[in-house]
């Protein structure tokens with residue numbers, strides 16, 4: 001027996017096609033069967049009235065497990081920050097990380113995010129995505145800058161974690177690897193990893209060209225990172241390349257990789273990255289909060305063949321997983337810097353947060369737009385609250401005014417994850433209680 005659900009609203013925003021006013025979305029067995037003008041009687045469909053139905057948002061870069069650390073260390077310079085963070089993290093248990101990732105998933109679902117690209121160190125998010133019903137790729141993080149530590153055991157440990165994650169892979173969730181960053185992975189490990197990734201066919205996510213400190217290290221072998229390496233007895237040679245070119249020379253940029261941030265990029269860097277086939281994930285709020293800079297999004301949007309998605313990054317550097325706020329911030333920042341309105345449009349950033357993210361993550365065959373044949377990842381967003389009413393254009397109303405709590409319904413793969421105040425797959429009161437207990441353990 002086929003399972004049929006029809007959702008109706010004032011606007012349907014497919015993203016890959018013009019908006020349909022007074023329309024409906026037909027979902028059949030978890031798949032989008034049709035987008036059409038309204039024709040179903042009110043008692044046979046779910047009608048959201050003055051609202052938009054659109055594809056679920058794609059948060060292509062986050063660290064859900066860090067949600068427990070939100071607001072824990074604010075307005076502190078990077079080095080004291082990382083030291084305090086590392087010390088505090090030692091007081092958290094695996095169960096704490098799991099509950100923390102559940103809180104992150106709750107926040108994403110509440111705000112209309114159906115797909116995440118999640119980097120995990122604790123390794124808990126495969127389980128959280130599986131139980132929450134979200135779609136996503138979970139990138140197991142890998143570190144190894146110190147060449148006194150041999151490569152083989154690092155890769156063996158990674159392989160063990162990947163094997164465990166693979167047991168939870170499904171049509172919605174798959175596993176990847178995150179070689180954390182250029183300053184935490186040494187060249188010999190990059191080389192060994194390249195062969196491993198090729199053999200295992202795993203997608204990757206790597207932080208590249210995020211901060212001026214990173215550029216100073218990679219380009220000149222100087223600055224805070226170099227001083228820290230010297231203090232810790234870590235030998236590291238500067239390649240005298242920009243971070244993007246160095247990442248490319250290490251084989252870290254392929255059509256299966258996400259290059260996160262790319263704030264500090266020359267024109268040549270952007271061309272080289274586009275030619276590598278890697279996608280960029282733009283995290284403007286995190287970059288601004290950490291004083292890292294403003295990435296050249298407007299240039300990327302003009303670069304042929306370059307795939308770009310949007311991410312919030314973690315609750316530690318953002319502090320929210322609200323992709324509406326991220327879209328607005330991305331657009332306003334580019335216009336402010338360029339002193340020009342035409343540089344980025346509302347439709348372009350809404351595409352980044354949906355189809356752009358799906359293309360970047362290699363998931364555009366199943367999500368990112370309301371297209372018949374794709375999986376039913378869709379959300380309903382109300383347009384009748386005081387900060388958004390009266391709306392005359394769905395793109396601009398959503399980008400300039402909408403926020404996470406305007407989302408009424410979140411559906412992934414046809415399954416309802418959130419419906420007007422209620423999480424269907426996660427136990428909100430238990431998650432709040434457990435995260436509160438974990439947070440109290442942060443400072444002994």
Ligand SMILES: [Zn+2]
Nearest residue numbers: 063207313314
């Ligand atoms: Zn990150």
